[in-house]
Amino acid sequence: MRTKSKKRIYMAVSCLSVLTVLLIWYLLIDVMKITKSSVFPGLVKTFDTFLSKLVETKPDGATLGQHLLESLKVCLLGYSIGAILGIPLGIAMAWNKWCDWLVRPVFDLIRPVPGLAWTPMFILIFGIGIEAKAMVIFVNSFVACILNAYTGIRQTDDLHLWVGDVFGATEWQKLIKIAIPTATPMIFTGLRTALGGSWMALVAAEMLAASKGLGYMIQQARYISRPDLVIVGMLTIGVVGLILDTILHKIEIMVAKGMNAQ
Amino acid sequence: MKKKTFNIAELICAVISLAVFFGIWHLGTRGELGKLMPGPLPVIEKFLQTLFGGKIGSSTLIVHVAYSLARVMIGYFIGAAVGIVLGLSMGWSPLIEAIFAPLFRIIRPIPPIAWIPISIIWIGLGEDAKIFLIFLASFCYVTQNAWSGAKNVNPEYMNAARMLGAGKSRILFTVVLPASIPPIFAGLQVALSSCWATVLAAEMVRSSEGLGWIIIAGMNNNDMNQIMTGILAIGLVGMMLSTIFRKVEARLCRWNRSEN
Numbered sequence: 001m002r003t004k005s006k007k008r009i010y011m012a013v014s015c016l017s018v019l020t021v022l023l024i025w026y027l028l029i030d031v032m033k034i035t036k037s038s039v040f041p042g043l044v045k046t047f048d049t050f051l052s053k054l055v056e057t058k059p060d061g062a063t064l065g066q067h068l069l070e071s072l073k074v075c076l077l078g079y080s081i082g083a084i085l086g087i088p089l090g091i092a093m094a095w096n097k098w099c100d101w102l103v104r105p106v107f108d109l110i111r112p113v114p115g116l117a118w119t120p121m122f123i124l125i126f127g128i129g130i131e132a133k134a135m136v137i138f139v140n141s142f143v144a145c146i147l148n149a150y151t152g153i154r155q156t157d158d159l160h161l162w163v164g165d166v167f168g169a170t171e172w173q174k175l176i177k178i179a180i181p182t183a184t185p186m187i188f189t190g191l192r193t194a195l196g197g198s199w200m201a202l203v204a205a206e207m208l209a210a211s212k213g214l215g216y217m218i219q220q221a222r223y224i225s226r227p228d229l230v231i232v233g234m235l236t237i238g239v240v241g242l243i244l245d246t247i248l249h250k251i252e253i254m255v256a257k258g259m260n261a262q
Numbered sequence: 263m264k265k266k267t268f269n270i271a272e273l274i275c276a277v278i279s280l281a282v283f284f285g286i287w288h289l290g291t292r293g294e295l296g297k298l299m300p301g302p303l304p305v306i307e308k309f310l311q312t313l314f315g316g317k318i319g320s321s322t323l324i325v326h327v328a329y330s331l332a333r334v335m336i337g338y339f340i341g342a343a344v345g346i347v348l349g350l351s352m353g354w355s356p357l358i359e360a361i362f363a364p365l366f367r368i369i370r371p372i373p374p375i376a377w378i379p380i381s382i383i384w385i386g387l388g389e390d391a392k393i394f395l396i397f398l399a400s401f402c403y404v405t406q407n408a409w410s411g412a413k414n415v416n417p418e419y420m421n422a423a424r425m426l427g428a429g430k431s432r433i434l435f436t437v438v439l440p441a442s443i444p445p446i447f448a449g450l451q452v453a454l455s456s457c458w459a460t461v462l463a464a465e466m467v468r469s470s471e472g473l474g475w476i477i478i479a480g481m482n483n484n485d486m487n488q489i490m491t492g493i494l495a496i497g498l499v500g501m502m503l504s505t506i507f508r509k510v511e512a513r514l515c516r517w518n519r520s521e522n
Contacts, residue, residue: 010360017361018368039383101275106283112500113493114459116375117474119466120481121489125298200373204463207378208478215376219467222379230380238372245371 041228049228059229060220062212064236070212071202072240074130078137079198086142086194087187090149094183095175107146115140116201119208128209133202140201141194148190152183188252192245199241214240298486305490318476318488327499330461330472333389337396338457342450344397345404350442352405353412354434366405374399374456375463382468392464399460400453407449411442447511454507458500473499 022043028034030042037045053064062070093100093107118139122132156179164174206215214237221229284302291301312323319326352359352366374395385391415438423433465474473496480488 006356010356013357013360014364018364021365097272098275101272102279105276105279109280109283109497112504113497114455114462114500116459116466117462117477117493117496120477121486121493124481124484124486124489196373200375200459203373204375204466207375207463207467218376218379222382225383227380227383230383234372234376234380237376238368238370241373242371 037228038225039227041231046228046231049226050232053229053232059224059226060217062217064217064232067212067214067217067233068236068240071206071214074133074213075137075198075202077130078134078202079141079195081134082138082141082198083145083191083194086145087149087190090146090187090190091153091175091180091183093146094150094153095179107143110139111143111147115143115197116204119201119205123209128211132209133205136201136205137198140197144194144197145187145190148193149183149187152186152190153179155186156182184256185252188248188256192248192252195244195248196241199237199244203237300487300490304487305494308487308491309494312491318491319471319479321471323476323491323495326472326476327495330465330474331499333392333464333472334396334454334457334461337393337461338400338454340393341397341400341457342404342453345401345449345453346408346446349405349408349446350412350434350439352409353415353442354438359409369398370402370406374402374460378464378467387468392461392469395460395464396457399456400450403453403456404446404449407445407452408442411445411449412438414445415441444515447515451504451507451511454503455500458496458503462496 026043029037029040030044041049050064055063057063057066060067089103093103115136119132119136122135126132126135160178160182161174164178169177202213203215203218206213207219210216214233218230218233218237221227221233288301288303291299309323312318314322314324316322348362352362377395377398378391381391381394385394419437419441420433423437428436461472462474462477465472466478469475473492476492476495477489480486480492
Protein backbone atom coordinates (compact mmCIF):
# COMPACT_ATOMS: atom_id res chain seq x y z
CA MET A 1 0.00 0.00 0.00
CA ARG A 2 2.78 2.34 0.97
CA THR A 3 4.65 1.84 -2.29
CA LYS A 4 1.48 2.43 -4.25
CA SER A 5 0.75 5.79 -2.67
CA LYS A 6 4.42 6.70 -3.04
CA LYS A 7 4.20 5.91 -6.72
CA ARG A 8 1.22 8.19 -7.02
CA ILE A 9 3.12 11.01 -5.34
CA TYR A 10 6.00 10.58 -7.75
CA MET A 11 3.59 10.61 -10.68
CA ALA A 12 2.21 13.89 -9.39
CA VAL A 13 5.74 15.27 -9.03
CA SER A 14 6.48 14.31 -12.63
CA CYS A 15 3.38 16.05 -13.95
CA LEU A 16 4.15 19.02 -11.76
CA SER A 17 7.67 19.31 -13.10
CA VAL A 18 6.54 19.35 -16.73
CA LEU A 19 3.80 21.82 -15.91
CA THR A 20 6.25 24.05 -14.05
CA VAL A 21 8.56 24.22 -17.03
CA LEU A 22 5.65 25.04 -19.34
CA LEU A 23 4.40 27.64 -16.88
CA ILE A 24 7.82 29.28 -16.58
CA TRP A 25 8.01 29.34 -20.38
CA TYR A 26 4.55 30.90 -20.59
CA LEU A 27 5.21 33.47 -17.86
CA LEU A 28 8.65 34.54 -19.04
CA ILE A 29 7.89 34.80 -22.74
CA ASP A 30 4.16 35.23 -23.20
CA VAL A 31 3.38 37.37 -20.17
CA MET A 32 6.58 39.16 -19.22
CA LYS A 33 8.03 39.22 -22.77
CA ILE A 34 11.67 39.17 -21.69
CA THR A 35 12.90 38.41 -25.22
CA LYS A 36 11.65 39.13 -28.69
CA SER A 37 9.52 36.44 -30.27
CA SER A 38 12.09 36.19 -33.05
CA VAL A 39 14.52 34.76 -30.51
CA PHE A 40 12.42 32.68 -28.19
CA PRO A 41 8.81 32.07 -29.18
CA GLY A 42 6.03 32.05 -26.66
CA LEU A 43 4.27 28.87 -25.69
CA VAL A 44 0.97 29.89 -27.24
CA LYS A 45 2.59 30.98 -30.47
CA THR A 46 4.51 27.72 -30.82
CA PHE A 47 1.34 25.74 -30.35
CA ASP A 48 -0.45 27.98 -32.83
CA THR A 49 2.31 27.47 -35.37
CA PHE A 50 2.05 23.74 -34.97
CA LEU A 51 -1.69 23.78 -35.67
CA SER A 52 -1.48 26.13 -38.63
CA LYS A 53 1.54 24.31 -40.10
CA LEU A 54 -0.56 21.18 -40.35
CA VAL A 55 -2.60 22.74 -43.14
CA GLU A 56 -0.61 25.73 -44.34
CA THR A 57 2.29 25.59 -46.77
CA LYS A 58 3.79 28.95 -45.86
CA PRO A 59 6.62 29.86 -45.47
CA ASP A 60 8.57 26.94 -46.98
CA GLY A 61 6.24 25.45 -49.52
CA ALA A 62 4.89 22.37 -47.82
CA THR A 63 2.76 21.40 -44.85
CA LEU A 64 4.22 19.61 -41.87
CA GLY A 65 2.74 16.35 -43.10
CA GLN A 66 4.33 16.69 -46.55
CA HIS A 67 7.73 17.44 -45.03
CA LEU A 68 7.36 14.47 -42.73
CA LEU A 69 6.35 12.14 -45.54
CA GLU A 70 9.28 13.21 -47.67
CA SER A 71 11.73 12.65 -44.82
CA LEU A 72 10.25 9.27 -43.96
CA LYS A 73 10.36 8.15 -47.57
CA VAL A 74 14.06 8.92 -47.98
CA CYS A 75 14.96 7.56 -44.57
CA LEU A 76 13.14 4.26 -44.95
CA LEU A 77 14.44 3.75 -48.49
CA GLY A 78 18.11 4.10 -47.55
CA TYR A 79 17.61 2.32 -44.28
CA SER A 80 15.96 -0.78 -45.65
CA ILE A 81 18.50 -1.21 -48.45
CA GLY A 82 21.27 -0.89 -45.87
CA ALA A 83 19.63 -3.44 -43.61
CA ILE A 84 18.85 -5.90 -46.42
CA LEU A 85 22.45 -5.86 -47.61
CA GLY A 86 24.15 -5.35 -44.27
CA ILE A 87 22.63 -8.11 -42.16
CA PRO A 88 23.44 -10.99 -44.56
CA LEU A 89 26.94 -9.63 -45.10
CA GLY A 90 27.52 -9.39 -41.36
CA ILE A 91 26.25 -12.94 -40.89
CA ALA A 92 28.43 -14.21 -43.73
CA MET A 93 31.48 -12.46 -42.31
CA ALA A 94 30.96 -13.98 -38.89
CA TRP A 95 30.21 -17.47 -40.23
CA ASN A 96 32.83 -17.84 -42.92
CA LYS A 97 36.42 -16.92 -42.11
CA TRP A 98 37.36 -16.37 -45.75
CA CYS A 99 34.57 -13.90 -46.17
CA ASP A 100 35.67 -12.21 -42.97
CA TRP A 101 39.31 -11.98 -44.04
CA LEU A 102 38.43 -10.61 -47.45
CA VAL A 103 35.79 -8.05 -46.47
CA ARG A 104 37.04 -6.90 -43.08
CA PRO A 105 40.06 -4.82 -44.20
CA VAL A 106 37.94 -2.72 -46.56
CA PHE A 107 35.13 -2.56 -44.03
CA ASP A 108 37.52 -1.35 -41.32
CA LEU A 109 38.60 1.38 -43.69
CA ILE A 110 35.07 2.71 -44.12
CA ARG A 111 33.65 2.08 -40.66
CA PRO A 112 35.23 4.90 -38.64
CA VAL A 113 33.83 7.61 -40.91
CA PRO A 114 30.49 8.84 -39.53
CA GLY A 115 27.75 8.40 -42.13
CA LEU A 116 26.97 12.05 -42.51
CA ALA A 117 30.57 12.87 -43.43
CA TRP A 118 29.80 11.30 -46.81
CA THR A 119 27.09 13.86 -47.47
CA PRO A 120 29.18 16.39 -49.45
CA MET A 121 30.68 13.66 -51.61
CA PHE A 122 27.37 12.06 -52.45
CA ILE A 123 25.81 15.43 -53.16
CA LEU A 124 28.56 16.15 -55.68
CA ILE A 125 28.16 12.76 -57.31
CA PHE A 126 24.37 12.34 -57.25
CA GLY A 127 23.10 15.91 -57.00
CA ILE A 128 20.75 17.13 -54.31
CA GLY A 129 17.95 14.73 -55.12
CA ILE A 130 16.77 11.72 -53.25
CA GLU A 131 19.74 9.52 -54.26
CA ALA A 132 22.42 11.45 -52.35
CA LYS A 133 20.43 11.45 -49.13
CA ALA A 134 19.41 7.82 -49.53
CA MET A 135 23.07 6.91 -50.04
CA VAL A 136 24.14 8.69 -46.84
CA ILE A 137 21.49 6.82 -44.90
CA PHE A 138 22.35 3.59 -46.65
CA VAL A 139 25.99 3.83 -45.50
CA ASN A 140 24.82 4.61 -41.99
CA SER A 141 22.52 1.66 -41.61
CA PHE A 142 24.76 -0.70 -43.60
CA VAL A 143 27.68 -0.26 -41.19
CA ALA A 144 25.58 -0.58 -38.04
CA CYS A 145 23.78 -3.67 -39.36
CA ILE A 146 27.01 -5.43 -40.34
CA LEU A 147 28.63 -4.71 -36.99
CA ASN A 148 25.77 -6.00 -34.91
CA ALA A 149 24.97 -9.03 -37.05
CA TYR A 150 28.66 -9.94 -36.87
CA THR A 151 28.89 -9.60 -33.10
CA GLY A 152 25.60 -11.44 -32.68
CA ILE A 153 26.70 -14.48 -34.66
CA ARG A 154 30.07 -14.47 -32.92
CA GLN A 155 28.30 -14.74 -29.57
CA THR A 156 26.98 -18.18 -30.47
CA ASP A 157 27.88 -20.62 -27.74
CA ASP A 158 30.38 -23.22 -28.99
CA LEU A 159 28.59 -25.79 -26.88
CA HIS A 160 25.37 -25.29 -28.85
CA LEU A 161 27.25 -25.78 -32.10
CA TRP A 162 28.80 -28.99 -30.76
CA VAL A 163 25.34 -30.25 -29.86
CA GLY A 164 24.39 -29.53 -33.46
CA ASP A 165 27.43 -31.49 -34.61
CA VAL A 166 26.51 -34.42 -32.41
CA PHE A 167 23.07 -34.59 -33.91
CA GLY A 168 24.52 -34.48 -37.38
CA ALA A 169 23.43 -31.00 -38.41
CA THR A 170 24.93 -29.62 -41.60
CA GLU A 171 26.73 -26.29 -41.64
CA TRP A 172 23.65 -24.70 -43.14
CA GLN A 173 21.34 -26.12 -40.47
CA LYS A 174 23.69 -24.97 -37.73
CA LEU A 175 23.64 -21.47 -39.16
CA ILE A 176 19.86 -21.29 -39.57
CA LYS A 177 18.81 -23.14 -36.43
CA ILE A 178 21.51 -22.15 -33.94
CA ALA A 179 23.58 -19.14 -34.91
CA ILE A 180 20.93 -16.84 -36.39
CA PRO A 181 18.43 -17.30 -33.55
CA THR A 182 21.26 -16.56 -31.10
CA ALA A 183 22.08 -13.41 -33.00
CA THR A 184 18.52 -12.15 -33.47
CA PRO A 185 18.40 -9.85 -30.42
CA MET A 186 21.76 -8.38 -31.39
CA ILE A 187 20.61 -7.91 -34.98
CA PHE A 188 17.60 -6.02 -33.70
CA THR A 189 19.85 -3.86 -31.56
CA GLY A 190 21.73 -3.07 -34.74
CA LEU A 191 18.51 -2.30 -36.60
CA ARG A 192 17.46 0.11 -33.88
CA THR A 193 20.84 1.83 -33.67
CA ALA A 194 20.82 2.10 -37.44
CA LEU A 195 17.36 3.61 -37.50
CA GLY A 196 18.27 6.25 -34.92
CA GLY A 197 21.46 7.06 -36.79
CA SER A 198 19.67 7.17 -40.13
CA TRP A 199 17.05 9.56 -38.86
CA MET A 200 19.75 11.84 -37.51
CA ALA A 201 21.86 11.69 -40.66
CA LEU A 202 18.80 12.45 -42.75
CA VAL A 203 18.09 15.62 -40.82
CA ALA A 204 21.70 16.71 -41.33
CA ALA A 205 21.59 15.92 -45.04
CA GLU A 206 18.34 17.79 -45.47
CA MET A 207 19.75 20.84 -43.75
CA LEU A 208 22.57 20.90 -46.30
CA ALA A 209 20.70 20.20 -49.50
CA ALA A 210 17.01 19.59 -49.99
CA SER A 211 13.86 21.31 -51.07
CA LYS A 212 11.52 19.46 -48.75
CA GLY A 213 11.73 17.52 -45.55
CA LEU A 214 11.87 18.26 -41.84
CA GLY A 215 15.58 19.15 -41.79
CA TYR A 216 14.99 21.57 -44.67
CA MET A 217 12.03 23.05 -42.83
CA ILE A 218 13.92 23.87 -39.64
CA GLN A 219 16.88 25.22 -41.56
CA GLN A 220 14.62 27.53 -43.63
CA ALA A 221 12.81 28.61 -40.48
CA ARG A 222 16.17 29.59 -39.02
CA TYR A 223 17.00 31.76 -42.04
CA ILE A 224 13.79 33.74 -41.66
CA SER A 225 14.00 33.86 -37.85
CA ARG A 226 10.97 31.76 -37.04
CA PRO A 227 12.10 29.91 -33.89
CA ASP A 228 8.52 28.79 -33.26
CA LEU A 229 8.65 26.81 -36.48
CA VAL A 230 12.10 25.46 -35.60
CA ILE A 231 10.82 24.16 -32.28
CA VAL A 232 7.77 22.59 -33.93
CA GLY A 233 10.13 20.86 -36.39
CA MET A 234 12.48 19.68 -33.66
CA LEU A 235 9.70 18.20 -31.59
CA THR A 236 8.26 16.49 -34.66
CA ILE A 237 11.66 15.00 -35.45
CA GLY A 238 12.00 13.79 -31.87
CA VAL A 239 8.51 12.32 -31.67
CA VAL A 240 8.75 10.56 -35.03
CA GLY A 241 12.15 9.13 -34.11
CA LEU A 242 10.63 7.83 -30.90
CA ILE A 243 7.65 6.30 -32.72
CA LEU A 244 9.91 4.54 -35.25
CA ASP A 245 12.02 3.13 -32.44
CA THR A 246 8.95 1.96 -30.52
CA ILE A 247 7.55 0.20 -33.58
CA LEU A 248 10.83 -1.59 -34.14
CA HIS A 249 10.99 -2.55 -30.48
CA LYS A 250 7.48 -4.02 -30.69
CA ILE A 251 8.51 -6.05 -33.74
CA GLU A 252 11.62 -7.16 -31.89
CA ILE A 253 9.57 -8.46 -28.97
CA MET A 254 7.30 -10.31 -31.39
CA VAL A 255 10.07 -11.85 -33.50
CA ALA A 256 12.67 -12.50 -30.85
CA LYS A 257 10.26 -13.94 -28.31
CA GLY A 258 12.19 -16.26 -26.04
CA MET A 259 15.51 -15.21 -27.52
CA ASN A 260 16.49 -13.20 -24.44
CA ALA A 261 15.07 -9.96 -25.84
CA GLN A 262 14.40 -7.46 -23.08
CA MET B 263 37.33 -18.21 -30.61
CA LYS B 264 39.74 -15.45 -29.67
CA LYS B 265 43.08 -16.79 -30.77
CA LYS B 266 45.62 -14.16 -31.63
CA THR B 267 48.08 -16.03 -33.73
CA PHE B 268 49.83 -14.77 -36.78
CA ASN B 269 47.98 -16.10 -39.76
CA ILE B 270 49.49 -16.04 -43.21
CA ALA B 271 46.27 -16.82 -45.04
CA GLU B 272 44.52 -13.97 -43.27
CA LEU B 273 47.31 -11.58 -44.11
CA ILE B 274 47.23 -12.59 -47.78
CA CYS B 275 43.47 -12.11 -47.86
CA ALA B 276 43.82 -8.66 -46.33
CA VAL B 277 46.42 -7.68 -48.90
CA ILE B 278 44.29 -9.05 -51.74
CA SER B 279 41.14 -7.28 -50.61
CA LEU B 280 42.85 -3.94 -50.07
CA ALA B 281 44.67 -4.29 -53.37
CA VAL B 282 41.40 -5.02 -55.17
CA PHE B 283 39.70 -2.10 -53.45
CA PHE B 284 42.40 0.41 -54.31
CA GLY B 285 42.90 -1.16 -57.72
CA ILE B 286 39.26 -0.70 -58.70
CA TRP B 287 39.32 2.80 -57.32
CA HIS B 288 42.53 3.65 -59.16
CA LEU B 289 41.53 2.11 -62.49
CA GLY B 290 37.94 3.31 -62.26
CA THR B 291 38.98 6.91 -61.89
CA ARG B 292 41.37 6.86 -64.81
CA GLY B 293 38.67 7.18 -67.43
CA GLU B 294 35.56 9.33 -67.61
CA LEU B 295 34.84 8.99 -63.91
CA GLY B 296 38.19 10.60 -63.15
CA LYS B 297 36.73 14.02 -63.87
CA LEU B 298 34.25 13.48 -61.07
CA MET B 299 36.37 11.60 -58.60
CA PRO B 300 40.11 11.59 -57.88
CA GLY B 301 41.95 8.28 -57.60
CA PRO B 302 43.55 7.09 -54.38
CA LEU B 303 46.99 8.51 -55.19
CA PRO B 304 46.03 12.20 -55.49
CA VAL B 305 44.01 11.92 -52.30
CA ILE B 306 46.87 10.47 -50.30
CA GLU B 307 49.24 12.96 -51.89
CA LYS B 308 47.01 15.86 -50.93
CA PHE B 309 46.59 14.44 -47.45
CA LEU B 310 50.32 14.25 -46.83
CA GLN B 311 50.94 17.58 -48.50
CA THR B 312 48.44 19.54 -46.45
CA LEU B 313 49.01 17.70 -43.17
CA PHE B 314 51.71 20.11 -42.01
CA GLY B 315 52.84 22.07 -45.04
CA GLY B 316 50.23 23.16 -47.55
CA LYS B 317 47.02 24.85 -46.61
CA ILE B 318 43.34 24.10 -47.01
CA GLY B 319 41.50 27.37 -46.59
CA SER B 320 43.24 29.31 -43.87
CA SER B 321 45.31 26.64 -42.16
CA THR B 322 46.95 23.25 -42.47
CA LEU B 323 45.05 20.02 -42.06
CA ILE B 324 46.42 19.35 -38.59
CA VAL B 325 45.14 22.72 -37.38
CA HIS B 326 41.68 21.91 -38.72
CA VAL B 327 41.83 18.61 -36.84
CA ALA B 328 42.84 20.47 -33.69
CA TYR B 329 39.88 22.85 -34.07
CA SER B 330 37.40 20.02 -34.39
CA LEU B 331 38.96 18.02 -31.57
CA ALA B 332 39.00 20.97 -29.21
CA ARG B 333 35.30 21.56 -29.79
CA VAL B 334 34.52 17.91 -29.23
CA MET B 335 36.57 17.62 -26.07
CA ILE B 336 35.13 20.68 -24.32
CA GLY B 337 31.53 19.76 -25.03
CA TYR B 338 32.11 16.08 -24.40
CA PHE B 339 33.62 16.48 -20.96
CA ILE B 340 31.07 19.02 -19.76
CA GLY B 341 28.26 16.82 -21.07
CA ALA B 342 29.77 13.71 -19.51
CA ALA B 343 30.24 15.36 -16.12
CA VAL B 344 26.72 16.75 -16.01
CA GLY B 345 25.28 13.53 -17.42
CA ILE B 346 26.99 11.27 -14.87
CA VAL B 347 25.87 13.40 -11.94
CA LEU B 348 22.31 13.76 -13.20
CA GLY B 349 22.00 10.14 -14.28
CA LEU B 350 23.31 8.76 -11.02
CA SER B 351 21.10 10.97 -8.91
CA MET B 352 18.10 10.01 -11.04
CA GLY B 353 18.89 6.35 -10.51
CA TRP B 354 19.52 6.89 -6.82
CA SER B 355 16.66 9.08 -5.71
CA PRO B 356 13.10 8.46 -6.90
CA LEU B 357 12.22 12.07 -6.17
CA ILE B 358 14.91 13.46 -8.48
CA GLU B 359 13.90 10.86 -11.03
CA ALA B 360 10.28 11.97 -10.83
CA ILE B 361 11.29 15.58 -11.40
CA PHE B 362 13.75 15.16 -14.27
CA ALA B 363 12.72 11.94 -16.03
CA PRO B 364 9.75 13.40 -17.98
CA LEU B 365 11.79 16.42 -19.11
CA PHE B 366 14.68 14.19 -20.11
CA ARG B 367 12.35 11.90 -22.03
CA ILE B 368 11.12 14.86 -24.06
CA ILE B 369 14.61 16.09 -24.94
CA ARG B 370 16.38 12.77 -25.53
CA PRO B 371 14.73 11.63 -28.79
CA ILE B 372 15.59 14.90 -30.55
CA PRO B 373 18.87 14.25 -32.37
CA PRO B 374 21.56 16.79 -31.42
CA ILE B 375 21.81 17.79 -35.07
CA ALA B 376 18.22 18.98 -35.04
CA TRP B 377 19.27 21.52 -32.42
CA ILE B 378 21.60 23.26 -34.87
CA PRO B 379 19.12 25.87 -36.17
CA ILE B 380 17.76 26.79 -32.75
CA SER B 381 21.23 26.94 -31.21
CA ILE B 382 22.25 29.37 -33.93
CA ILE B 383 19.24 31.55 -33.19
CA TRP B 384 19.82 31.45 -29.45
CA ILE B 385 23.58 31.42 -29.10
CA GLY B 386 24.86 32.68 -32.44
CA LEU B 387 27.33 31.36 -34.94
CA GLY B 388 30.38 31.19 -32.69
CA GLU B 389 32.08 28.44 -30.76
CA ASP B 390 29.51 28.39 -27.97
CA ALA B 391 26.76 27.09 -30.23
CA LYS B 392 28.91 24.18 -31.39
CA ILE B 393 29.99 23.32 -27.88
CA PHE B 394 26.36 23.42 -26.82
CA LEU B 395 25.46 20.89 -29.51
CA ILE B 396 28.26 18.54 -28.54
CA PHE B 397 27.31 18.96 -24.92
CA LEU B 398 23.79 17.80 -25.81
CA ALA B 399 25.09 14.82 -27.77
CA SER B 400 27.23 13.54 -24.94
CA PHE B 401 24.83 14.54 -22.17
CA CYS B 402 21.91 12.48 -23.48
CA TYR B 403 23.80 9.20 -23.90
CA VAL B 404 25.73 9.48 -20.64
CA THR B 405 22.69 10.42 -18.58
CA GLN B 406 20.67 7.57 -20.02
CA ASN B 407 23.35 4.98 -19.23
CA ALA B 408 24.25 6.32 -15.80
CA TRP B 409 20.56 6.40 -14.95
CA SER B 410 19.81 2.84 -15.99
CA GLY B 411 23.14 1.70 -14.53
CA ALA B 412 22.35 3.11 -11.11
CA LYS B 413 18.79 1.78 -11.26
CA ASN B 414 19.80 -1.76 -12.17
CA VAL B 415 22.24 -2.30 -9.34
CA ASN B 416 21.56 -5.70 -7.83
CA PRO B 417 19.33 -4.90 -4.81
CA GLU B 418 20.94 -7.74 -2.87
CA TYR B 419 24.23 -5.86 -2.84
CA MET B 420 22.52 -2.80 -1.48
CA ASN B 421 20.64 -4.81 1.14
CA ALA B 422 23.84 -6.56 2.16
CA ALA B 423 25.61 -3.23 2.55
CA ARG B 424 22.70 -1.86 4.54
CA MET B 425 22.70 -4.92 6.78
CA LEU B 426 26.38 -4.43 7.44
CA GLY B 427 25.57 -0.95 8.65
CA ALA B 428 26.52 1.24 5.71
CA GLY B 429 24.89 4.64 5.60
CA LYS B 430 23.09 6.02 2.56
CA SER B 431 26.03 7.94 1.19
CA ARG B 432 28.33 5.03 1.90
CA ILE B 433 26.09 2.73 -0.18
CA LEU B 434 26.03 5.29 -2.98
CA PHE B 435 29.79 5.61 -3.20
CA THR B 436 30.91 2.07 -2.48
CA VAL B 437 28.11 0.01 -4.06
CA VAL B 438 26.04 1.97 -6.56
CA LEU B 439 28.83 4.02 -8.11
CA PRO B 440 31.23 1.14 -8.88
CA ALA B 441 28.36 -1.01 -10.13
CA SER B 442 27.26 1.69 -12.58
CA ILE B 443 30.71 2.32 -14.00
CA PRO B 444 30.54 -0.28 -16.82
CA PRO B 445 27.26 1.07 -18.25
CA ILE B 446 28.56 4.62 -17.82
CA PHE B 447 31.62 3.73 -19.85
CA ALA B 448 29.46 2.16 -22.53
CA GLY B 449 27.52 5.43 -22.64
CA LEU B 450 30.72 7.45 -22.78
CA GLN B 451 31.91 5.45 -25.76
CA VAL B 452 28.70 5.88 -27.75
CA ALA B 453 28.69 9.53 -26.75
CA LEU B 454 32.21 10.05 -28.08
CA SER B 455 31.42 8.78 -31.56
CA SER B 456 28.12 10.65 -31.57
CA CYS B 457 29.95 13.85 -30.58
CA TRP B 458 32.39 13.31 -33.41
CA ALA B 459 29.54 13.05 -35.91
CA THR B 460 27.78 16.05 -34.38
CA VAL B 461 30.78 18.34 -34.60
CA LEU B 462 31.07 17.52 -38.30
CA ALA B 463 27.43 18.38 -38.88
CA ALA B 464 27.75 21.59 -36.88
CA GLU B 465 30.82 22.59 -38.85
CA MET B 466 29.16 21.71 -42.12
CA VAL B 467 26.24 23.99 -41.37
CA ARG B 468 28.26 26.96 -40.23
CA SER B 469 31.96 27.46 -39.51
CA SER B 470 35.16 28.64 -41.13
CA GLU B 471 37.54 25.95 -39.94
CA GLY B 472 37.51 22.32 -38.85
CA LEU B 473 37.10 19.04 -40.68
CA GLY B 474 33.39 19.54 -41.33
CA TRP B 475 34.23 22.83 -42.99
CA ILE B 476 36.86 21.13 -45.19
CA ILE B 477 34.38 18.72 -46.71
CA ILE B 478 31.59 21.24 -47.14
CA ALA B 479 33.96 23.80 -48.67
CA GLY B 480 35.14 21.05 -50.98
CA MET B 481 31.55 20.50 -52.03
CA ASN B 482 30.97 24.20 -52.65
CA ASN B 483 34.17 24.49 -54.72
CA ASN B 484 33.46 21.25 -56.52
CA ASP B 485 36.79 19.97 -55.23
CA MET B 486 36.33 16.24 -54.73
CA ASN B 487 39.97 15.80 -53.80
CA GLN B 488 39.52 18.06 -50.80
CA ILE B 489 36.38 16.21 -49.71
CA MET B 490 38.14 12.85 -49.85
CA THR B 491 41.12 14.24 -47.94
CA GLY B 492 38.72 15.49 -45.30
CA ILE B 493 36.93 12.15 -45.12
CA LEU B 494 40.26 10.38 -44.76
CA ALA B 495 41.23 12.64 -41.86
CA ILE B 496 37.79 12.21 -40.27
CA GLY B 497 38.09 8.44 -40.43
CA LEU B 498 41.61 8.44 -39.01
CA VAL B 499 40.70 10.72 -36.10
CA GLY B 500 37.54 8.75 -35.38
CA MET B 501 39.54 5.54 -35.32
CA MET B 502 42.12 7.12 -33.02
CA LEU B 503 39.48 8.37 -30.62
CA SER B 504 37.83 4.98 -30.26
CA THR B 505 41.18 3.19 -29.88
CA ILE B 506 42.33 5.57 -27.16
CA PHE B 507 38.99 5.25 -25.44
CA ARG B 508 39.15 1.47 -25.45
CA LYS B 509 42.67 1.56 -23.99
CA VAL B 510 41.55 3.92 -21.23
CA GLU B 511 38.54 1.80 -20.46
CA ALA B 512 40.62 -1.37 -20.30
CA ARG B 513 42.84 0.43 -17.81
CA LEU B 514 40.14 1.89 -15.60
CA CYS B 515 37.73 -1.02 -15.64
CA ARG B 516 40.27 -3.79 -15.44
CA TRP B 517 38.13 -5.66 -12.92
CA ASN B 518 35.30 -5.81 -15.41
CA ARG B 519 37.24 -7.55 -18.16
CA SER B 520 36.42 -11.06 -17.06
CA GLU B 521 32.71 -10.49 -17.64
CA ASN B 522 32.97 -9.54 -21.27
